[in-house]
Amino acid sequence: MGARKDSLLVKDQMYLVPRAGVTHVVSENYSYKSDTYYAILSQETKGVAVEPSSQSVLDANIVPICLEKARLAGIEVCDWGISHSYVPFPALLYGINYFASSSDYHPVAGPDETKAAIRHVTNCGKYPFCYQGLGEGDYIHRVHSIFGGVSTGDAGISRLAGEVYDLFRIPLQTLVVRERDGEYAFSSLAPCRYSALTRDEKAALQAYIEHQEFL
Amino acid sequence: MSRLGMFVDRKTLSSAEQLTALIHCRDVAEMLGHSVEFIFPVDIHRIPQMDALFIRARTDPMNVTYVAARMASFHGIPVIDDPRSIQVCSDKINMYCQLMKRGVAIPRTVFLSRHEISPGKADELFGDMGSPLVIKEPSTSFSLRVEKVHDATEFLKVARRFSKLSDWIVVQQFVESVYDWRIGVLGGELLYACKYTIPTATFKIQASVNGHVVYCDVLSVPPEEVPPDVLTLGLEAGKAIGDGLYGVDIKKSGDHACVIEVNDNPSLESGEDAHYPLVYQKIVAHLLGA
Numbered sequence: 001m002g003a004r005k006d007s008l009l010v011k012d013q014m015y016l017v018p019r020a021g022v023t024h025v026v027s028e029n030y031s032y033k034s035d036t037y038y039a040i041l042s043q044e045t046k047g048v049a050v051e052p053s054s055q056s057v058l059d060a061n062i063v064p065i066c067l068e069k070a071r072l073a074g075i076e077v078c079d080w081g082i083s084h085s086y087v088p089f090p091a092l093l094y095g096i097n098y099f100a101s102s103s104d105y106h107p108v109a110g111p112d113e114t115k116a117a118i119r120h121v122t123n124c125g126k127y128p129f130c131y132q133g134l135g136e137g138d139y140i141h142r143v144h145s146i147f148g149g150v151s152t153g154d155a156g157i158s159r160l161a162g163e164v165y166d167l168f169r170i171p172l173q174t175l176v177v178r179e180r181d182g183e184y185a186f187s188s189l190a191p192c193r194y195s196a197l198t199r200d201e202k203a204a205l206q207a208y209i210e211h212q213e214f215l
Numbered sequence: 216m217s218r219l220g221m222f223v224d225r226k227t228l229s230s231a232e233q234l235t236a237l238i239h240c241r242d243v244a245e246m247l248g249h250s251v252e253f254i255f256p257v258d259i260h261r262i263p264q265m266d267a268l269f270i271r272a273r274t275d276p277m278n279v280t281y282v283a284a285r286m287a288s289f290h291g292i293p294v295i296d297d298p299r300s301i302q303v304c305s306d307k308i309n310m311y312c313q314l315m316k317r318g319v320a321i322p323r324t325v326f327l328s329r330h331e332i333s334p335g336k337a338d339e340l341f342g343d344m345g346s347p348l349v350i351k352e353p354s355t356s357f358s359l360r361v362e363k364v365h366d367a368t369e370f371l372k373v374a375r376r377f378s379k380l381s382d383w384i385v386v387q388q389f390v391e392s393v394y395d396w397r398i399g400v401l402g403g404e405l406l407y408a409c410k411y412t413i414p415t416a417t418f419k420i421q422a423s424v425n426g427h428v429v430y431c432d433v434l435s436v437p438p439e440e441v442p443p444d445v446l447t448l449g450l451e452a453g454k455a456i457g458d459g460l461y462g463v464d465i466k467k468s469g470d471h472a473c474v475i476e477v478n479d480n481p482s483l484e485s486g487e488d489a490h491y492p493l494v495y496q497k498i499v500a501h502l503l504g505a
Contacts, residue, residue: 033381098277128256
């Protein structure tokens with residue numbers, strides 16, 4: 001049974017799931033100018049109700065926008081800033097440019113690694129970047145969110161994942177979350193590969209795609 | 216008195232023409248009784264303190280200008296260019312979808328997924344739309360990643376190269392012209408009109424020819440000299456995108472005019488507004504009220 005379920009989730013495959021008058025687009029890659037992005041855009045152009053929206057996908061992909069939108073919705077987020085060169089460390093760095101992905105974040109703690117990471121995320125100083133300050137003992141969690149559901153038993157992360165899904169409506173994402181003194185703050189949303197899902201997560205996603213259950 | 220933020224980046228300030236245009240805009244806003252502050256990417260948290268934002272840097276959903284536009288929209292601050300205009304105009308697929316949806320005349324256009332690029336498809340498109348064809352990578356600007364192809368071999372080479380940057384590309388019928396009309400539209404009304412004369416060595420408004428960048432000539436044209444069909448088409452195209460500031464490129468061949476593209480964040484520093492001295496007054500009034 002497990003093997004059969006796994007086989008439905010094919011690499012790079014996108015799934016359009018109509019449910020209650022809305023077409024849910026399930027994909028590993030919602031990036032700008034991807035097949036998925038244009039599938040969403042096509043549905044919007046035809047006037048079909050679709051989730052996520054193309055604007056939501058863009059909002060999620062660009063870390064400062066993602067965090068500001070979440071903050072305004074009352075979600076606890078990491079403090080962030082934009083810089084060209086200087087950053088107080090330790091920090092988490094994200095690129096803001098064509099070649100950047102929110103899955104490619106860089107935790108930095110010392111001057112040399114900070115300098116190297118900045119060179120990387122700015123493409124040798126061409127673009128600004130986003131930074132989020134870290135503190136002693138902070139921990140970064142990466143959690144798969146399937147329609148806002150997560151497999152962790154942690155109530156704080158579960159609540160955060162639900163709130164983030166309600167805001168962005170992206171069926172499959174990796175939540176990047178900072179933990180400090182037992183409190184959680186949202187850091188970013190990153191793509192999630194089907195191959196990265198656990199057996200149970202794959203089963204849950206497949207059930208939804210096959211209309212077996214409502215998550 | 217209101218506070219107008221002008222969002223700029225290092226590249227904007229590295230151009231003498233753009234700097235002159237920015238200072239002119241600042242002077243106009245101050246003359247109208249407003250204060251002006253330049254906002255750089257590192258100052259993005261200051262945007263909520265502004266009463267309006269005018270973005271003067273190359274816009275794209277993947278760069279920091281989109282962050283600025285979205286920050287303004289989150290806080291209910293009028294902004295040129297607004298996020299939706301950036302999203303639509305920066306992506307030729309999205310832009311042509313909006314124009315098609317509203318029946319605005321464009322050259323024959325096909326969107327091609329990377330999975331559809333094949334010799335057979337190339338032959339089919341040449342058969343349907345003639346030769347040459349124009350292939351565009353959707354996020355092209357300043358005519359970058361726009362190429363004319365004459366046969367299936369060239370087609371496949373260019374299409375495969377562009378498909379590394381985008382899963383979908385644009386294939387379009389080629390429309391020959393000596394010059395493009397540029398109709399500046401603000402809030403659905405004419406802001407300015409000019410002609411971009413295409414350099415003889417290329418078919419684009421800007422191109423690299425033998426290692427040298429060649430630019431088109433810009434000639435501002437007073438409104439009474441703009442053909443009525445070009446003017447009407449320009450306004451229709453602007454309205455199809457939104458209520459902001461757009462530069463609509465139009466080719467007119469015989470009696471037929473068609474929209475080549477709609478640009479957000481149109482250039483205003485190359486003499487486009489020579490016959491339109493109120494361009495910046497109108498932009499400031501649009502953002503901050505008369």
